[in-house]
Amino acid sequence: MEKKRQHQLTRWLRQQRLYARPWTTLSTLLGVISALLIIAQAWLLATLMHQLISEQQPRDRWLSSMGLLLLCFMARALLSWLREQAGYRAGEQIRRTLRKQVLDRLQQLGPAWIQEKPVGNWASLLLEQIEEMQDYYARYLPQMTLSVLIPGLILLVVFPVNWAAGLILLATAPLIPLFMALVGMGAADANRRNFLALARLSGDFLDRLRGLDTLRLFHRGAAEARSIAAASEDFRQRTMEVLRLAFLSSAVLEFFASISIAIVAVYFGFSYLGELNFGHYGTQVTLFAGFLALILAPEFFQPLRDLGAFYHAKAQAIGAADALETFLSSPQPAAAEDKPAPSPDLPLQIEASELKIMAPNGVLLAGPLDFTLSPGQRVALVGQSGAGKSSLINVLLGFLPYQGSLRINGHELRDLQRRGWHQQVAWVGQNPHLPARSVRENILNGQQVSAARLQDVLALAGVDEFISQLPQGLDSETGDWAMGLSVGQAQRIAVARALLKPCQLLLLDEPGASLDARSEQHVMRALLAASQQQTTLLVTHQLNELGQWDEIWVMRAGQIIQRGSWQQLTCQPGPFATLLTHRQGDIA
Structure with missing residues (x-):
């Protein structure tokens, strides 16, 4: 698929978000609140570790922090559940709207136009292809916003504590979406080919099923069975190609995230040994700063990890949207509102x-x-x-x-x-x-x-x-x-x-x-x-x-x-x- 066509389909997919904007906004808002709780949780945990190890404070001094930490855990669990619900509702609303648009368009075109394609093509369009857009709207689109907001919030917390750790996170973060985009271009094209193969397979299988008696009559059963087996094997290989690209995207993301976290850990390790004396604004590097940066470093990359895990949803949605956008964007019949209605009282000539x-x-x-x-x-x-x-x-x-x-x-x-x-x-x-x-x-x-x-x-x-x-x-x-x-x-x-x-x-x-x-x-x-x-x-x-x-x-x-x-x-x-x-x- 050409890069221009991918951009066009991506814009079309984002335009459909308008049909469920309240749900997508709620999902993003819940994600931001959850990110704030993550920062608060990391701050409380780093404070506890500093009080227990460095200051060796008595238990009554850190019990309140422990109670707040437990509340953060429970609140995050609740917000995660609510966010899943909001995302599902967003995807459901958009899928219903798209199916209604397709059915309304088919009604306008009429049965003679529908019969130009096998029933399996329309079944694939209405069911599999629209269904494949669920994760794109439920997870990927909200996660795109969160993958920018959450790392930004974490940097705002880490930089005042230690600017060196902040720079390490900031320098390594752009590598992940860059390589994800390179892998995703191939994944979108593979998904498009996969959906075309699925539509052909569905149509051929339904046509053969309807003509089963005729095939038996002319002793064509074995030949058609071999043909279906060959088409199924082709579809299996295309599906495995899509999965291979999805795993490659995840592997690239995990590789760069692990390297970044390791660099942060090495920096603080050498700082505590006295080998590195920068990044802490001229004061001594504290245990609190090290724990805070190391706890937040995985959380800094977690939104990008989630985006990578959901990135295949974008590739699937682009592949599915190719035929759907073409169908819905084709010239429509003239608007009926401007046409006169025949009089029901006159004899018909x-x-x-x-x-x-x-x-x-x-x-x-x-x-x-x-x-x-x-x-x-x-x-x-x-x-x-x-x-x-x-x-x-x-x-x-x-x-x-x-x-x-x-x-x-x-x-x-x-x-x-x-x-x-x-x-x-x-x-x-x-x-x-x-x-x-x-x-x-x-x-x-x-x-x-x-x-x-x-x-x-x-x-x-x-x-x-x-x-x-x-x-x-x-x-x-x-x-x-x-x-x-x-x-x-x-x-x-x-x-x-x-x-x-x-x-x-x-x-x-x-x-x-x-x-x-x-x-x-x-x-x-x-x-x-x-x-x-x-x-x-x-x-x-x-x-x-x-x-x-x-x-x-x-x-x-x-x-x-x-x-x-x-x-x-x-x-x-x-x-x-x-x-x-x-x-x-x-x-x-």
């Missing part, structure tokens, strides 16, 4: 002229398309896989960019407020998504409806057939990815949610996919009844159930090549008749 549907990376997915969806019209969209049907659904949802014209009641879709447009659209896809906690919350989706209306929708979608079998009925928890429900049950809940939502446009993207015959029949019957109430566009591969739809559009290679009613298309040769013949042949 959708007109497309020379419409070209583009992928997020600029690749043409479908088009040019010319069509009109009139208010209340019900259209079934058919075609082979890859014809562009789902792309048309995604562009109507506002999740894909387009060229040409796509007008909603005379307004370009790209110029409409996305949230306002989504309030007028209900969507049911191939894979049901139930993000809320319970069945009831997933169906209502924040709406307030009467019990009678809810019961009617449950019966229409077929939810009432299984809801009584769930432990708590409508209040049963769906769990992650609706794991407590079958696919058919989850799809019926998604259909009930769509039926309950007041909308002007109903988009159905193969809602019967992955369902058994009975569930599919029930779902399609409910959606057919619901299609009578608003404009509806259905994407389906089931051609035999389209006799009751107003119009059928046939897509091939991204274009609508045929359209008409069931009666018209079945009575004339053409693409639809060919599709119908092939489907019937497959069934036979």
Whole structure:
């Protein structure tokens, strides 16, 4: 990673500290108070040693100092615990904020953009990479301030007592951060490569896990296992490289700290022997001065040691922030607040002229398309896989960019407020998504409806057939990815949610996919009844159930090549008749 890029990421990481400034400030303040207690503790300990050894004072003269020393120990322990708590809260607050920013950005970009990368990449970004920033904000950033303040306070105490000891500490201190920075540059680059390898490994593993049945079918299990083993070994080696650099940083720090403390000890040893007679302002060197300097010398380097121990957290954070900062700094969609919202009271008229549907990376997915969806019209969209049907659904949802014209009641879709447009659209896809906690919350989706209306929708979608079998009925928890429900049950809940939502446009993207015959029949019957109430566009591969739809559009290679009613298309040769013949042949 270039040095300029490292500086840029470091500035970006520090800017995020604003989201938890009270906690980071509290952590630093507690560290400063703890440093003052360290100085007081060293002063009391040096005084005790001087009184016991040099002055041989009776016990009643130093008991008060011993009591204060014990209080310092207990207060430092309490402050250390409080500082850990404050640091953790700071890191937690920033991690939550960053995850919210990523999720909000993904929501703005839409599912079509998200699918450009494997799910494992997004999981790595949201979990591992953001999680790796915890120690940076909880420990490293507060320690950076303390590594300057605490040595400065100690020098203010040591210099009036013995200027030679102060000079030794002052001269050797800059060597530690210098060598730490040199090692840290390599560590940050190694961490970045490590996170890239982890993201690739996560994505590849998840993709192979999802396609396990296909791999077994084509006898590719052993080959893919070897590929995963090779990727895992590469990741292990990269991780060991990061650890090696982290240990090297710690070793360099300990080496220079030990040399500095040894020089201070040698200086005072020769001073007591009378070989060195400088540093004590013309007076005799005292046992108190020697003990104070030797007790504070390790504490002088301790903040730098702690910074070195946490320095790998900075390298990890910089490596993790590379992809995160790039993602959050990429051009955002236009602000929705300045766009008009479509009127929910007007009948919906959708007109497309020379419409070209583009992928997020600029690749043409479908088009040019010319069509009109009139208010209340019900259209079934058919075609082979890859014809562009789902792309048309995604562009109507506002999740894909387009060229040409796509007008909603005379307004370009790209110029409409996305949230306002989504309030007028209900969507049911191939894979049901139930993000809320319970069945009831997933169906209502924040709406307030009467019990009678809810019961009617449950019966229409077929939810009432299984809801009584769930432990708590409508209040049963769906769990992650609706794991407590079958696919058919989850799809019926998604259909009930769509039926309950007041909308002007109903988009159905193969809602019967992955369902058994009975569930599919029930779902399609409910959606057919619901299609009578608003404009509806259905994407389906089931051609035999389209006799009751107003119009059928046939897509091939991204274009609508045929359209008409069931009666018209079945009575004339053409693409639809060919599709119908092939489907019937497959069934036979």
